Amino acid sequence: MLTQAPKGTKDIFGAEMASWQKMEERMRALAKRFGIEEIRTPIFEHTELFLRSVGDTTDIVQKEMYTFTDKGDRSITLRPESTAGVARAFIEHGMFNQPQPTKLFYIAPTFRYENTQAGRQRQFHQFGVELFGSYAPEMDAEAISVAYELIHSLGLRNVRLKINSLGGPQCRAKYNQALRSFIGENLSSLCEECQQRAQKNPLRVLDCKQAHCQAVLKDAPVVLDVLDTECKAHFERLQSLLTAMEIPFEVDPYIVRGLDYYTRTVFEFVTDTIGAQGTVCGGGRYDGLIEQCGGPATGAVGFGLGMERLMLTLEAQDGKPVYAPYRDVFLGSIGEAGRTKAMALTYQLRKAGVLAECDTVGRSVKAQMKYANKTGARYTMILGDDEVSKGSAQVKEMETGESQEVSFAQLETYFKSRKATLK
Numbered sequence: 001m002l003t004q005a006p007k008g009t010k011d012i013f014g015a016e017m018a019s020w021q022k023m024e025e026r027m028r029a030l031a032k033r034f035g036i037e038e039i040r041t042p043i044f045e046h047t048e049l050f051l052r053s054v055g056d057t058t059d060i061v062q063k064e065m066y067t068f069t070d071k072g073d074r075s076i077t078l079r080p081e082s083t084a085g086v087a088r089a090f091i092e093h094g095m096f097n098q099p100q101p102t103k104l105f106y107i108a109p110t111f112r113y114e115n116t117q118a119g120r121q122r123q124f125h126q127f128g129v130e131l132f133g134s135y136a137p138e139m140d141a142e143a144i145s146v147a148y149e150l151i152h153s154l155g156l157r158n159v160r161l162k163i164n165s166l167g168g169p170q171c172r173a174k175y176n177q178a179l180r181s182f183i184g185e186n187l188s189s190l191c192e193e194c195q196q197r198a199q200k201n202p203l204r205v206l207d208c209k210q211a212h213c214q215a216v217l218k219d220a221p222v223v224l225d226v227l228d229t230e231c232k233a234h235f236e237r238l239q240s241l242l243t244a245m246e247i248p249f250e251v252d253p254y255i256v257r258g259l260d261y262y263t264r265t266v267f268e269f270v271t272d273t274i275g276a277q278g279t280v281c282g283g284g285r286y287d288g289l290i291e292q293c294g295g296p297a298t299g300a301v302g303f304g305l306g307m308e309r310l311m312l313t314l315e316a317q318d319g320k321p322v323y324a325p326y327r328d329v330f331l332g333s334i335g336e337a338g339r340t341k342a343m344a345l346t347y348q349l350r351k352a353g354v355l356a357e358c359d360t361v362g363r364s365v366k367a368q369m370k371y372a373n374k375t376g377a378r379y380t381m382i383l384g385d386d387e388v389s390k391g392s393a394q395v396k397e398m399e400t401g402e403s404q405e406v407s408f409a410q411l412e413t414y415f416k417s418r419k420a421t422l423k
């Protein structure tokens with residue numbers, strides 16, 4: 001128990017860490033190009049926020065939240081998604097007083113108590129974007145273009161974009177009615193959970209993952225058929241924008257998403273290369289959320305992208321990343337004076353931007369050189385009493401075996417001038 005991470009969580013280190021860092025770097029650079037700024041919200045929020053926003057008949061709220069009472073008797077929940085927290089911050093800090101739109105992104109650990117499997121963890125990570133301050137379909141297209149560009153610039157193949165519209169509250173009411181009567185006619189062929197959901201939130205029934213329910217539901221009425229004129233126009237405009245931006249998409253009327261706050265546009269990026277958990281990214285418009293949480297009526301659209309699923313998809317197509325450790329130089333040492341000098345020079349070189357390493361374990365010279373080799377040192381040095389008193393040492397290039405005497409005063413310049421060829 002003590003030596004095992006909790007079920008559904010994972011340590012990230014070594015080769016995998018290198019991939020994560022690279023991915024996060026690309027996400028930040030890409031967001032910058034789209035004029036989107038980073039936000040970091042707390043990992044936990046008041047439980048009430050999620051009940052209000054995500055919706056109390058959703059799977060997330062009913063089954064998946066890590067909720068606890070803190071020592072001050074408050075109900076606290078580890079965030080099961082980040083839109084609610086970002087929306088709360090948007091209201092709390094009066095961001096709506098700034099010129100709109102407000103464009104924010106996050107890279108965030110996220111928590112859901114789920115049945116774990118490949119691509120489904122209890123602590124996972126999302127990259128997400130939230131755009132606030134417009135009801136126009138142009139902002140939907142902008143949000144989708146960020147996710148599309150990210151997925152494609154990472155080199156992911158076989159990812160399809162599916163879009164749908166859930167309409168506004170009126171269309172939704174009309175659709176719920178149609179759906180309820182369809183479900184009523186087919187109640188006995190649906191699973192128990194669907195039967196329970198039918199009354200409270202019929203839309204959730206469409207989200208059922210059971211194959212026999214899906215077979216019945218493929219004949220269910222389609223929300224696109226009941227959209228009012230404005231919602232229809234919004235959806236059509238979005239499609240022509242995506243076409244103009246050369247972003248391929250499919251309209252899939254059965255995409256409903258697992259959160260209650262969506263209005264009008266919803267979308268998913270789906271791949272079939274990582275098995276059942278194929279949704280890499282999901283998002284949509286949520287025009288009612290800001291007002292519902294106590295802010296002014298504000299149009300908004302966003303998405304959350306599962307970073308583990310992105311990694312799995314990349315691995316499935318390109319194989320696991322290889323990781324080669326690397327150092328510019330290892331400063332080996334013998335005796336106390338040598339060790340002291342090695343520590344001082346290593347620190348000086350590191351401050352100057354050289355990837356220097358020295359012995360902090362107390363190994364023999366032979367063992368130090370073995371370690372230098374294992375950690376990918378390109379150059380090595382050995383500092384003893386002689387080197388310390390003459391103020392210089394041999395710098396050996398490991399690959400060629402060639403050595404050169406370099407004074408300590410010149411070391412920084414020596415390695416910096418080679419920096420161009422160093423990693």
Ligand code: ATP
Nearest residue numbers: 114119120121124258279280281282304305306309
């Ligand atoms: P699913 O239908 O797979 O449960 P979801 O609709 O619950 O997904 P969202 O709430 O839209 O997912 O979250 C956005 C993205 O976060 C998903 O598309 C997925 O890539 C990722 N994600 C969601 N839950 C998990 C999880 N438990 N582990 C890993 N990634 C996840």
Ligand code: MG
Nearest residue numbers: 059060112258
């Ligand atoms: Mg889910």
